[in-house]
Amino acid sequence: MNVAIEDYWKAVDGLVEDVRRMDQEASSVLLFGSVARGTVTPGISDIMDALVFLPAGVLEDEERFDQCLEIMVEACKHLSESGLPFHPFNYWFLDETHLLEAMFLATNTSARSSKVVFGDDLGSQFGSNPASYFAARTAFFDMRRQFHQMSIYLHEGELSAAEREMVIYVLRMASKYAPLLACIALNIWPDVVGALAALQEALPDLDTDLFLKLRTVQEHPDTMTDSEELKDIITRLMNFLEELNDRLLSRLRTNDEWWSLYDALSRGDLPARS
Amino acid sequence: MMDIEKLGDFAERVVAKVGAKVESIIYYPHPFTQGGLVIVCKDEAGDLLSVVKSIYACDAPDIPVHCLRRRELFKLSLPGLSLTLLPALIDERPHLTFWLRHKGVVLHGRDVRDAVEHPRHARVFLENHIEACMVYMRRHKILGSLMLGNYSLVISEIDKQMRFLMALALLTCGHWDVTPQTTPDLFIQYYADARPKQLWSDFDALRQLDGAPDESASRRVAFKAVRLFENFLWRLREAQDECGD
Numbered sequence: 001m002n003v004a005i006e007d008y009w010k011a012v013d014g015l016v017e018d019v020r021r022m023d024q025e026a027s028s029v030l031l032f033g034s035v036a037r038g039t040v041t042p043g044i045s046d047i048m049d050a051l052v053f054l055p056a057g058v059l060e061d062e063e064r065f066d067q068c069l070e071i072m073v074e075a076c077k078h079l080s081e082s083g084l085p086f087h088p089f090n091y092w093f094l095d096e097t098h099l100l101e102a103m104f105l106a107t108n109t110s111a112r113s114s115k116v117v118f119g120d121d122l123g124s125q126f127g128s129n130p131a132s133y134f135a136a137r138t139a140f141f142d143m144r145r146q147f148h149q150m151s152i153y154l155h156e157g158e159l160s161a162a163e164r165e166m167v168i169y170v171l172r173m174a175s176k177y178a179p180l181l182a183c184i185a186l187n188i189w190p191d192v193v194g195a196l197a198a199l200q201e202a203l204p205d206l207d208t209d210l211f212l213k214l215r216t217v218q219e220h221p222d223t224m225t226d227s228e229e230l231k232d233i234i235t236r237l238m239n240f241l242e243e244l245n246d247r248l249l250s251r252l253r254t255n256d257e258w259w260s261l262y263d264a265l266s267r268g269d270l271p272a273r274s
Numbered sequence: 275m276m277d278i279e280k281l282g283d284f285a286e287r288v289v290a291k292v293g294a295k296v297e298s299i300i301y302y303p304h305p306f307t308q309g310g311l312v313i314v315c316k317d318e319a320g321d322l323l324s325v326v327k328s329i330y331a332c333d334a335p336d337i338p339v340h341c342l343r344r345r346e347l348f349k350l351s352l353p354g355l356s357l358t359l360l361p362a363l364i365d366e367r368p369h370l371t372f373w374l375r376h377k378g379v380v381l382h383g384r385d386v387r388d389a390v391e392h393p394r395h396a397r398v399f400l401e402n403h404i405e406a407c408m409v410y411m412r413r414h415k416i417l418g419s420l421m422l423g424n425y426s427l428v429i430s431e432i433d434k435q436m437r438f439l440m441a442l443a444l445l446t447c448g449h450w451d452v453t454p455q456t457t458p459d460l461f462i463q464y465y466a467d468a469r470p471k472q473l474w475s476d477f478d479a480l481r482q483l484d485g486a487p488d489e490s491a492s493r494r495v496a497f498k499a500v501r502l503f504e505n506f507l508w509r510l511r512e513a514q515d516e517c518g519d
Contacts, residue, residue: 059504066497069420076421088417090409099511101356101409131401135353142354148341151330181355242323255348259394 001083003042008035011047011082015089016118018075019052025068027094028053028119032107036115037193041219046085051108053122056095094122102128103136103184110191130265137261140185140248143178144241150234159227167230168221174237175214182244189271206243210236275303276337278379281311285381287332288313295319297344298383302374305453306364306438310338312374314386317344338366347386350374351393356406363410363435368399368442372450400442404511407435416500423489425496429481432503436474439510440465447517466516473506 012035019026033049034040052072058064068091076088092100100108107113109123116122153159153167179195183202190198200208213233217224224230252258278301285299298314311334315325326341342349351371375387393399415431437454440461444452447464458478462471480502483495 059501059508062498062501065501065504069497069500072417073420076417080421088413088421090413091417092408096408099405099408101405129401129405131353131398132405134398135356135402138349138352139355141349141352145340145342145349146355148326148339149330151327152334154327155331238323249346253345255351255391255394258348258352262395262398 003084005040005042007042007082007084008040008045008047011079011084012050012117014078014082015048015050015075018071018078019118021071022068025054025058025064026052026119027055028122029117030108030114030122031117032104032114037113044085044219044221046087047082048079048086048089050089050117052089052091053097053119054091054093056093059093097122097125098127098129099132100126100128101136102132102189103139103180104192106189106191107193110193113191113193128270130262130270133265133270134262136181136184137187138185138258140181140241141245143181144245147174147238147241150238153234154231157227159230164225164227164230167234168217168224171214171217171224171230171233171237172221175211175218178214178237178241179208179211182240185244185248187271203244207236207240210240276301276308276335278381281335281379282381284311284332284335288329289382291332292325292328293382295325296383298386299381300374300385300387301379301381302370303377303379304366304373305369305441307362307366308337309373310340310366310370311335311381312350312378313339313341314347314383315341315343319343344386344389347390351391353393353398353402356402356409363406363415363431364438365399365403365406368393368396368403368445369450372445376451396442396445400439400446400510403439403442404507407439407507411435411503416503420493420496420500423493425489425492426485428496429499432477432499433481436477436503436506439506440470440474443470443510443513443516464517467509467513470506470509470513473502473509477502477506 012031016029019029030051031049034045035047035049054068058068072091080086105126105128109126150170153163159167176192179199180190180192183190183195183198186202188198188202196208196211210233217233281301288296288299295315296313297316300312301309302312303309313329315322319325322343329339329341340350354367371390371392375390378387411431416428419427419431437457441452441457443465444457444460449460449464452460458474461474465471477499480495480499486492486495
């Protein structure tokens with residue numbers, strides 16, 4: 001099926017129409033991801049990165065909750081039938097607006113990364129808890145460890161079709177999240193759009209140009225057919241992660257030093273909202 | 275529990291290739307997964323990436339491998355990326371250091387288990403996993419399964435997650451030696467707040483109804499299970515100092 005950017009907005013309109021059927025139960029629908037950013041790659045970008053906000057009281061009333069759930073399930077079915085790459089949206093309760101993922105807090109509150117397509121703008125209520133901030137700070141180490149597994153693709157010879165597919169999938173994920181996680185490890189909290197620029201500013205001497213290459217993988221995966229080129233990107237990314245890891249460890253070296261970050265967050269020393 | 279003999283064979287292959295740079299290889303079992311390997315390289319091992327590449331060229335088993343320098347052992351006690359928990363949505367990290375220290379098997383080299391510190395605040399892991407459930411359970415396992423009519427999958431996923439959340443709540447009370455089977459009874463014994471215990475009991479009774487031949491009945495059971503799960507999340511989130519005597 002040939003798809004165009006307009007099809008993505010039709011899908012958003014369809015979601016909003018479904019949400020309207022909740023008879024004022026839904027307070028807001030927040031769109032993020034490539035549709036909100038205006039960077040859709042037709043046929044590649046997926047839907048639906050969105051949060052549907054429900055009143056907290058819904059949970060106490062079986063009939064109301066079931067009705068909301070029913071409509072959201074139907075909305076997911078409608079979206080899945082759109083012919084666009086699809087995953088379900090999410091729902092959130094209004095008494096959870098201070099519990100968004102710290103990693104994506106700036107994204108969810110930034111006008112260039114998110115868009116309210118229905119109901120109230122809840123941005124001023126958005127926040128995260130200290131545990132979420134702390135996990136976001138240390139998530140970089142986990143990404144680095146996960147990426148070690150990519151070594152299995154650095155063998156001699158051509159990558160098989162299945163290997164190439166897996167490598168491209170992982171590199172696309174890295175393109176989306178690695179700059180953001182690297183920034184947050186450095187205690188810089190940008191939205192996903194600004195992550196690469198922030199990283200280049202923070203680490204001008206590291207190989208951040210590789211993320212431009214990764215963007216090509218993200219936006220044009222079909223053009224990535226050269227095994228050696230893919231292996232080169234893996235190697236450069238592994239080297240980048242290793243260098244940043246060593247820099248982080250030169251600043252904070254011990255268990256106590258890392259956990260003291262959480263203690264500070266718990267005392268209210270949270271990153272400033274941009 | 276993995277086959278220790280096979281893991282030993284893997285350790286031997288690693289040692290044959292990069293033994294001079296490796297200080298220790300330890301297997302840790304885990305109550306909710308198959309466990310994983312911690313490969314500790316010497317601080318003076320030099321380029322870690324070349325060691326990592328050699329390790330993965332030794333036909334590494336399909337379990338998590340933590341390859342780090344001795345001075346990086348503290349990373350084992352830190353939280354991490356919830357994004358990588360899919361599809362199982364089980365986080366090894368909260369129990370990892372406990373099972374490594376108390377039940378780990380040294381496959382090669384020095385026993386460095388005593389050098390591994392436990393997380394300073396277990397509550398962090400409970401809060402992180404509640405968030406992971408809000409982000410991933412709701413989207414992928416609840417809406418994603420309900421839209422496909424996979425009602426039994428909704429029930430089994432909620433069952434798995436409630437047990438794991440109870441295990442994390444127990445960890446905040448110092449109880450790490452649990453299994454998915456023993457967790458509910460221990461939770462009822464040691465957790466102070468009666469409400470989440472009641473929600474688990476209600477769910478436990480409800481899941482006996484799973485598998486009804488009537489689709490609309492299965493759907494009703496799944497919807498009710500979701501509501502119980504959401505209330506369970508809310509209750510655990512709001513709880514403070516809930517460890518009984």
